Amino acid sequence: MxxxxxxxxxxxxxxxxxxxxxxxxxxxxxxxxxxxxxxxxxxxxxxxxxxxxxxxxxxxxxxxxxxxxxxxxxxxxxxxxxxxxxxxxQKIEFVPTESDRRFILGMSDVAAFGVLPLLMPALRRLAPKMDLIVVDLAAAEATEQLRLGKIDLALNAFVEIPAELQSRTLFTIPMTCVVDRRNPRLKDGALSLEAFKELPHVQVAGARSGLVTDYEVQAIGIRRRVALQVPHSLAVPAAVLGTDLIGILDSLTASAFQDWPDLCFVPPPIPMAPVGALALWHSRNQYDSGHKWLRELIFELQMCKSEEPGRSRHQLQPFPLTR
The missing domain is CATH 1.10.10.10 (Winged helix-like DNA-binding domain superfamily/Winged helix DNA-binding domain)
Known part of the structure; x- marks a missing residue:
């Protein structure tokens, strides 16, 4: 010893x-x-x-x-x-407009797609000197990076939360299927269970996206053929176009492609839990005034969008751009 x-x-x-x-x-x-x-x-x-x-x-x-x-x-x-x-x-007041702090955030693509369009306009107005670095991390990697102090905040779908980490729900999003509108198995704007089983699928590979669809599909005894693996959800709609492929997306990501005329979004023919996004941070940052301000801003903007728009002090205003 x-x-x-x-x-x-x-x-x-x-x-x-x-x-x-x-x-x-x-x-x-x-x-x-x-x-x-x-x-x-x-x-x-x-x-x-x-x-x-x-x-x-x-x-x-x-x-x-x-x-x-x-x-x-x-x-x-x-x-x-x-x-x-x-x-x-402890006696130094945190002033957002003067802070030049840099925060590192680990995010899944779904979380980034849901959070950044709300956060960045507000941040540019309220804390224009503050910088963010967003890194692509799977949930397990993110918890380890938080523990080591390499990132400040993690936004992802987490199954297990270590005791030393604090957490709060950001949002939950239902799932949807996406197919080409000319797919012959599409009947009256819907997919049957048989079509879901027999059509080749696009799979979002790895754990970074936070999607757990494979577990749910296997849990009810369905073995799907994966004809294509892609690294993130945003690749799914384009991959489906002009093919007989079927993809599974969270409805938030899907909303960005609603105007694509050749795509059709339909409810899954099997029970599928919504994808959730949690915010995780280490207990050591619980009372850090700058960290608290940033995460509370993120929570408030999410609440403003999805639940109680009247309560937000930071309405979803665009950043004032001038020519």
Missing amino acids: SAPVNLAGVDLNLLLAFEALLKHGSVTHAGAAIGLSQPSMSHALKRLRHLLDDELFCRDGSGMQPTPRAQELAPNIIEGLALLRAAVN
């Missing part, structure tokens, strides 16, 4: 370097984020390795990856630094 680390030898800047390496995966980028040169950052990593008796970060083709020991240390170090920042900055 190794001896306890002497806290008198722990420079706070070393912990900031550790946090930055976790977030950026690059010595150069991490150093730039905390104001250290590349040699200074390398020296800090060397001191950390000696102090904690572990490599902590190993280089591979995609950058500096945390070792199991670093992953074990990460949640407590990140949370400790967050608490320290909150204590030091």
Whole structure:
């Protein structure tokens, strides 16, 4: 068993370097984020390795990856630094119009399609100096990235929510089927169960979209033929055009294609649960004033659109564009 680390030898800047390496995966980028040169950052990593008796970060083709020991240390170090920042900055008022903070959001394509058209006009009016980075993450990846502090907020369909994460429902959306309007199996604007079974399908591959249709189809004993896999939902309508393919979409994504004259959207002939989108964030950010402001804005805009439009202080106004 190794001896306890002497806290008198722990420079706070070393912990900031550790946090930055976790977030950026690059010595150069991490150093730039905390104001250290590349040699200074390398020296800090060397001191950390000696102090904690572990490599902590190993280089591979995609950058500096945390070792199991670093992953074990990460949640407590990140949370400790967050608490320290909150204590030091607790009297500093968050002013959206002046904030130049940058937030990293992990989103499925469905969540991005539902949230960004509402959020960005409001953000450009209310916090024009604030920047967002949106990354494409599957639900399981997003929870891990939240735990490591690499993203600030995750918007996706989550089945399991770790205890250290906070959550809130964004929206639920019914599912729809999309086929070419000239599909011979389309009868009176509807698809029979037999047609659903026999037609070749377009499948949204992977877990990034948040769609769980395969599980539901298999649960009732249907084995469908997947003639095409696509990486995201937005590819489905175009793939169906001019073919006998059938696709399954959330109705939010489908609404963007309602004006395509050769597409037909029909209810699924099997029970299919609506797709849901949750917002997840780490407990360490629960009382961060800027983080709270951003997520409350997202929640308010969703509520304004779908449930209680009269309650929003930020009506769905367009960003004032001028020529």
